[in-house]
Amino acid sequence: xxxxxxxVCVGLLVFxxxxxxxxxxxxxxxxxxxxxxxxxxxxxxxxxxxxxxxALPEKTKEQLGTVPDEMKVMPVDRVAPELVxxxxxxxxxxPFFDIIKQGVDDAAELLIKHNVKVDWIIPGSSLxxxxxxxxxxxxxxxxxxxxxxxxxxEGQIPYVEKAVNQxxxxxxxxxxxQPNKGMFxxxxxxxxxxxxxxxxxxxxxxxxxxxxxxTGFFNVNAHExxxxxxxxxxxxxxxxxxxxxxxxxxxxxxxxRTQAIDFMTANPDLAGIYVTAGGPIGAAQAVKEAxxxxxxxxVAFDPLPQTLESLKDGSIQALIGQNPYAEGRxxxxxxxxxxMEGKLPDARFLYTRDDVVTKET
Numbered sequence: 001x002x003x004x005x006x007x008v009c010v011g012l013l014v015f016x017x018x019x020x021x022x023x024x025x026x027x028x029x030x031x032x033x034x035x036x037x038x039x040x041x042x043x044x045x046x047x048x049x050x051x052x053x054x055a056l057p058e059k060t061k062e063q064l065g066t067v068p069d070e071m072k073v074m075p076v077d078r079v080a081p082e083l084v085x086x087x088x089x090x091x092x093x094x095p096f097f098d099i100i101k102q103g104v105d106d107a108a109e110l111l112i113k114h115n116v117k118v119d120w121i122i123p124g125s126s127l128x129x130x131x132x133x134x135x136x137x138x139x140x141x142x143x144x145x146x147x148x149x150x151x152x153x154e155g156q157i158p159y160v161e162k163a164v165n166q167x168x169x170x171x172x173x174x175x176x177x178q179p180n181k182g183m184f185x186x187x188x189x190x191x192x193x194x195x196x197x198x199x200x201x202x203x204x205x206x207x208x209x210x211x212x213x214x215t216g217f218f219n220v221n222a223h224e225x226x227x228x229x230x231x232x233x234x235x236x237x238x239x240x241x242x243x244x245x246x247x248x249x250x251x252x253x254x255x256x257r258t259q260a261i262d263f264m265t266a267n268p269d270l271a272g273i274y275v276t277a278g279g280p281i282g283a284a285q286a287v288k289e290a291x292x293x294x295x296x297x298x299v300a301f302d303p304l305p306q307t308l309e310s311l312k313d314g315s316i317q318a319l320i321g322q323n324p325y326a327e328g329r330x331x332x333x334x335x336x337x338x339x340m341e342g343k344l345p346d347a348r349f350l351y352t353r354d355d356v357v358t359k360e361t
Contacts, residue, residue, distance in 0.1 A: 043080060044342040045145060045167075052164040053181045056348035061189045067350045071326045073333050078340040080115040086332055087139045089121045089132055089149035093216075093251035094278030096302050096324055100174065103328025111336060118332055119144075126250060127175075127220050129155035140166055145339060148331040150175040151182065152220045169338060171331035174324070175222035183338065186331050186350045188322045190222050193354040194229020194276070197299050200318040200356050201230070201272050202238040204297040209271025212263040213246035214256050216277030223248075226276040226301070244270070251278030253285075260286035264296065275300040280307055284315035303357045311359055323352040 044050055088104050091097050101120060108118035123131035129152045136159040139147055147163055148171040149156075157180045160170050164181040172182035176190070201211060213230070216223040227246065234241050244267050249255035256279035264270050264286070273283050273296060280300035284307075287296045298316045300307060302324070310316040330350075337343040 041078070043078070043340050045339040050167065050342075052167050052169045053183060054344060056184060056344060057346065058349060059347040061192055061349075061351045064347055064349070064351060067345075067352075070323065070350070070352065071329065073330055073337075075110055075114055075333055076337045076341050076343060078114065080340065082115070084114075084116045084146075084336070084339060085119065085142075085144045086111075086116060086146045086148070086335060087119050087121055087135075087144045088328070088332065089123060089135055089147065090328075091127055091150065092122050093125070093127060094253075095304050095306055096278065099304065099324035100328035103325040103330070104332065107329045107332035111332070114336065114340075116336060127152050127217055129153050129219075132156055133159045136160075136163060139163075140168065144168060146171070146335045148173055148335060149182075150222075151177045151180055152217075152222070153177050154221070156180070169335055171335045173327040173331045175220060177221040184331070184334065184345055184348050184350060186334075187222075187327050187352055188354050189349070189351045190225035191229040192351075193301075193320055193322070194226035194231075195233045196229075196354045196356060197226065197274060197276075197301075197318075197320050198230040198233030199237070200320070201274060201297065201299045202234065202241060204299070204317050205238075205241060205271050207238045208240040210242050210244045210267050210269060211272040211274060212244055212260070212267070212270060214259050214273060214275045214279065214283060215246060215248050216251045216279070218248050220277075223276045230274055230276070241272075249275075249279045249282070253279040253282030255279065256282030257286045259283075261290070264290055264292065270296055272297040272299065274298075277301065280316060281310060284310040288313075288315045311357070314359070317358065319357040321353055321355045321357050326352060 090100060104120050121135055123135045133156060140163060146169050151172050152175055154177050160180045160182055163170050170182045172185045174187045176185045213227060215227050247259050249259055260273055260283040275283055283298055287293055293315045299318045300316055301320045303319045303321050307319055311319060
């Protein structure tokens with residue numbers, strides 16, 4: 001089970017033009033320095049041949065294997081001759097994002113001595129592409145050097161392209177919608193993770209029974225890929241499992257609780273609930289209240305302190321892991337290294353794990 005890293009609080013409020021924006025670290029020194037350092041070195045982003053997008057090799061998860069420097073990639077040994085500003089567009093709809101924020105904070109602390117300021121941004125209370133797009137526009141006006149962001153759906157793709165066209169490289173983490181001009185993606189192979197969840201449910205149910213699906217947002221591509229991967233595996237490999245319905249809970253535990261109650265009421269013989277994103281604690285609470293822990297199997301995502309408690313008490317049977325800490329930390333370090341020296345990873349899609357965590361593991 002996953003060790004949760006202690007949060008290092010280094011945030012301070014900087015502005016709120018298109019949402020709440022917090023500085024996760026940084027310094028103002030060097031803002032009037034020349035572009036070249038005293039030894040004549042010039043950062044890559046200041047050179048005439050700088051490109052904000054490079055088409056990296058696209059490897060499958062099987063071809064890629066384990067990313068060797070996941071959580072280990074370090075900043076290149078360069079100090080920016082003028083303040084570099086990197087924005088991270090995050091979210092706060094469920095506790096999963098707290099771990100991403102830990103990674104962001106730690107990357108920001110690492111980069112302070114490199115004359116970098118990292119700003120953590122919450123565009124709004126939901127996973128809305130229009131909120132993110134408004135923030136992207138504001139960041140371009142404020143002359144950020146780079147952006148890392150979740151890409152929820154196709155509505156964000158033109159704004160990623162606009163940033164790149166203005167010379168601002170973009171790194172994507174956690175949620176992705178293709179095709180976009182993000183330099184790289186760090187996160188799960190989302191469709192494959194859904195298939196992993198489907199196989200976990202099929203095994204728990206011995207290949208038969210009724211299952212309900214609670215997804216976060218139907219308009220978030222990451223959640224849809226997890227849903228479709230799950231449903232495709234059920235259809236192809238477990239024909240005696242029936243999906244009785246699918247709803248969205250907006251990543252909210254209280255909605256998941258109500259929806260789980262409704263599913264169990266409508267289907268007294270319900271055998272399983274699959275939760276694609278935030279809110280599995282609500283579904284687990286409903287199952288416990290109904291006295292059906294272990295009878296209605298729950299498969300969900302992310303071994304966080306809250307979900308691990310439910311795993312321990314038997315109200316959740318399986319959690320699909322990933323690496324939210326790396327999804328917060330690594331994009332910032334990688335995009336800094338690109339700005340300074342043009343250094344890039346070996347592949348565009350840097351997939352984190354999708355292992356199955358159970359009470360026994």
